[in-house]
Amino acid sequence: METRNGDSPATAESWRFKGNPDLNRASDITIRGVLNVLQQNLHKNGPRPVIPMGHGDPSPFPSFRAAAAAEDAVCAAVRSAKLNGYSSTVGIPSARRAVAEYLSRDLRYKLSPEDVFMTSGCKQALEAIITVLAAHPNANILLPRPGFPAYEARARFCHLEFRHFDLLPENDWEVDLAAVEAIADENTVAMVIINEGNPCGNVFKYQHLKKIAETARKLGILVISDEVYRDLSFGNNPFVPMGVFGSIVPVVTLGSLSKSWIVPGWRLGWLVTNDPNGILKSHGIVASIEGFLNITSDPVTFLQGALPQILENTPNDFFDKIKSTLKECSNILYDRCKEIPCITCPSKPEGSMFGMVKLDLSLLDGIKDDIHFCTELAKEESVIVLPGIAVGLKNWLRVTFAVEPSSLDDGFKRIKAFCERRMRKE
The missing domain is CATH 3.90.1150.10 (Aspartate Aminotransferase, domain 1)
Incomplete structure (x- = not known):
């Protein structure tokens, strides 16, 4: 069999492409x-x-x-015909402002809309910060064990080394901070915590979170706080956002509507820099987050448009x-x-x-x-x-x-x- 130009058909070995x-x-x-x-x-x-x-x-x-107020807000946003175009890559201003105000309720300082980046669910927020931190070939990141495996998967894909510290079941799944210090080195850039806990169902106490912040400051690393389950605590420990300690250590908070509002399919999340000292900006992290979002898809516009009403009107x-x-x-x-x-x-x-x-x-x-x-x-x-x-x-x-x-x-x-x-x- 010959091709049109008379050459023999290519063998499988001669094709130059292959799957990743x-x-x-x-x-x-x-x-x-x-x-x-x-x-x-x-x-x-x-x-x-x-x-x-x-x-x-x-x-x-x-x-x-799901909350009726959230459903009504989405329907109104769709019918407004004002949200059919493209969004800014970092998010619609009203959505960014709403998240900043929502999260500032629990902080000693006020977040700015410029601290908020809208994402397609918490998963894209995770992907953004892991990709940003993979800039240096020898960098490594510290992940909890047990934890959410998407962090490992994304780090591996970005060729970012990851190391595990243990959560201690005998201590209500608190972080083994001695282990964090033992596995960190001069190439460690960040540690991840998940609060409220996936997969453990734990809620970190205020004092333990403060120790995490102090340990991260000592090591010179930032804290990535996955708070997608925030406001779902029902035991003795109230939820405390890691951003409370943003003046001690730079914190990148990840969150979304998915879990607290019971709408995981809506895929609307956010990445927030809790950094009153401006460390993340001065070290190029904020610019890199913006750069990542410039080359990825934006979250759905009508969901962003509905977000202020969802955050404001959902009853307690x-x-x-x-x-x-x-x-x-x-x-x-x-x-x-x-x-x-x-x-x-x-x-x-x-x-x-x-x-x-x-x-x-x-x-x-x-x-x-x-x-x-x-x-x-x-x-x-x-x-x-x-x-x-x-x-x-x-x-x-x-x-x-x-x-x-x-x-x-x-x-x-x-x-x-x-x-x-x-x-x-x-």
Whole structure:
């Protein structure tokens, strides 16, 4: 066979293009990648509905309906016909101003709209700051373990070295600050905290956050504070934004509407520089954030246009109801774990939508590890739970409790039945 010009067709070896292997590996270390594998192992012919206790999207459940004020604001923004054009790459001015005012309520200083950058969800905010910090070839960033694997995936893609510090389950998942100092070096540029905690459901106390700030200042690094679950604390510890300590250490706050307003599909987030001393600007971080946003897609304009009304008009009783339901579900998780010998929840979740549960494989017959446990559970009981290895802790489980309370209770009954069948006879 010949081509039109008489030459032989090109062999596979002669083509000059190929896929990016970093992207192929990225799907293996994301929560969605792991959950997709578990979905494929569901028992397809079972009569019982699937109970999704592995992902952080409670929006399908009646108890977690989005705020009517938010829905009304979006409809009004669409119908205004004023938001059909392109946005500024850093965000619509009214949206930036609204976020600055919203976050300033909890701070000792006032944020400016210029401190706020609108993003397509918190994920793009994460991607922006990780990409910005990957400027130097030897730089490294410190990440919590367990944590949110998107930070690792993005760092790996940007060829930014990452190192892990542990969260301590025996101390309500506080940061091991001695470990932070031990693994940092002259090339460390930042550390990440997630408050309220994903995957642990912890809420950091004021004094612990202050120690984190002081440690970061000592090391000369900035703090990236992922606060996508802010205002969902329902235990004894009130939520404290890391920006409170912006005068001690520069803080980059990441957030979004997704979780607190139960609208993860809206993909509207923000990146905020809490830096009253101007350190981030003088070191080129702010200019680099702007540069990143100049080459990426902007968040949807009508959602940005609706944001001031959403932040201003959502009534407190909406959040009170959500937190009350989350507290009920957290109690179910904690109490039901006590009834199952092979799993232990070291501390009751007090915020976010997740709890970490430790597996005791010595009590189970034929279960090799947490991935095997979750795969067999999906096959036999149609319950999806995330294996802990996906968030950095092997032979643990991350359990999402932001589901309908009755469904959560049913899910734990199925987990208990599964474990009883698998218990070692001796």
